[in-house]
Amino acid sequence: MGYLAEKLGMEKVLETISKLPLSAGYPLFDCSMKKRGRILEKWKIVINVPIDPSKWLT
Helix, strand or coil, X not given: CHHHHHHCXXXXXXXHXXXXXXXXCCCECCCCCCCCXXXXXXXXXXXXXXCCHHHCCC
């Protein structure tokens, strides 16, 4: 959720959730896809699909 809030420029949401503890491990951005991809240490998530935030709100 933090990754999405950051990409969408949702500062209030980002401010709130960045204070929450992160769970152990690295969840997949899309759990229906393969278990490999780029790891984002900041958000402890595996980006395993192509990401294009410009298409999310269209």
